[in-house]
Amino acid sequence: MAISHIGGLLDAMTGLRQTVGNGGSPMRYGRLADLVRLALKMQGRADGLSLDDIGETFEVSRRTAERMRDAIRDTFPQTEELSEPGGRKRWRLPPGTTGRLADPTVEDIAVLHRGAELARQSGDKATADHLDTLSDRLRARMPGPKRTKLEPDIAAILEADGVALRPGPREGIPTETLNILRQAILAGVWIEVDHRARATGLLSRNARLGPMAMLLGEGRQYLVAYSEWAKDVRLFALAGFERIALTEDTFERSTEFDLSAWMQRSFGIWQEDIYDVVWRFTPEAAPEARLYLFHSTQELTDEPDGSLTVKFRAGGLREMCWHLLRWGDQVKIISPAALRDAMVDHLNKVQKAYS
Structure with missing residues (x-):
């Protein structure tokens, strides 16, 4: 069954190319894999796909999206057409249509x-x-x-x-901690915790938190939660939780709180005052630096001498220093002065430790 379907898609593609060749614009789409992927998506989505969905998924024009849809309908006559309020149409394939293609x-x-x-x-x-x-x-x-x-x-x-061999330190968070926090976030309830602060080592008992999200990745990992005591959103190191208990009290996140916007305020995870940050990379480091997304608000400017200027707005000076150290003398902090001072202070402490 899969072979006949692939043959049908190939025939449809041939017809499409001939149509485009007879006066149509050059067609960006030209791979069988995309049609197979489209067929699987149309079968996997109960609500089907619209032409806009096809265009966005495969980064093609509306006309090309129409051709791709037509190729699927020609190959699979059982394609179902759905109508949305307003007249927009969607298309889907019944379960099992694609056979072994799936x-x-x-x-x-x-x-x-x-x-x-x-x-x-x-x-x-x-x-x-x-x-x-x-x-x-x-x-x-x-x-x-x-x-x-x-x-x-x-x-x-x-x-x-390089995944299986990727080196680097990381925290081992107990599975029970992650599971109960996920449960609390999905259920939308308050939790009562005993948490030990990383900086001071002090243990806070029976603290009530409204969990929102977990920040997982390399290095240290955190819970973003509303603190009933602080009356504000705070970060809590996952490794610091010594007890977590679910409550039956519903936690309702403020409709005015935007987690994505809150996270964009910082370079890393720490929430601080926002600064206008400007870095300048040397001509030698510019090609590599240009490949980095340092921050979602960044603006890149190529200078006449080949250097690269990076500008963005964020807090998190300490984490900026940690990152900039990997570039050595290939980057210079233009502003803010507070970041330059923080970097000098950090370098002085390192030098003192080795002197």
Whole structure:
């Protein structure tokens, strides 16, 4: 069944190219893989896909999106058309339409392994275990010959990524901590905790927090939560939780609080006063620096001498210093003065430690 479907898609593609060649504009779409992916998406979405969805997903014009939809309808006559209020239409494929095209591939399993390994390295064992289980379910659907060659292929892909061998320190957060915090966030309830502050070592008992999100990744990991005592949003190191208890009290996040905007105020995680930050990278470092997204508000300017100026607005001076150290003498802090002072102070402390 999969072979006949692929043949039908190839025929549809041939017809599309001929149509475009007879006076149409050059068609950006030209890969069978995109049509297969579109068919799987139309089968996997209960509400189907609109032309706008197709255009955004595959980064194509509306006319090309129409051609792609037509190719699917020509190959799968059972394509269903849905109408939304306002007249906009969506299209979907009934379950089972794509047959063996929906079988998982080695690449699918490798992606799950990659995600699980990254989650495990960031200390999120609960997510890693869940991804491993999902991978096992997909493996069970694979034909025997594919399963036989699966392990060496996955190992090769992960090694090529550098994921399996990625070094670096990380915190190991207990699975129970992550699970109960996720449960609280999804349920929208207050929690009562005993938490030990990282900086002072002091233990706060029976603190009431309204959990919002967890910041997981390399290095230290945190819970973003509303503190009943502080009457404000605060960060709490996950490693500092010594007890967490769910309550039955509903926590309602303020409708005025925007987590994304709150996070964008800082360079890393610490919420401080916002500064107008300006860095200048040397001509030698500019090509590499240009590839970085230092902050979502950044503006890049190429200088006449080949150097690169980076501007953005954020707080988090300490974390900026930590990052800038990796660039050595290839970057200069133009502003703010507070960041220059913080960097000098940090370097003096390091020098003193080794003198």
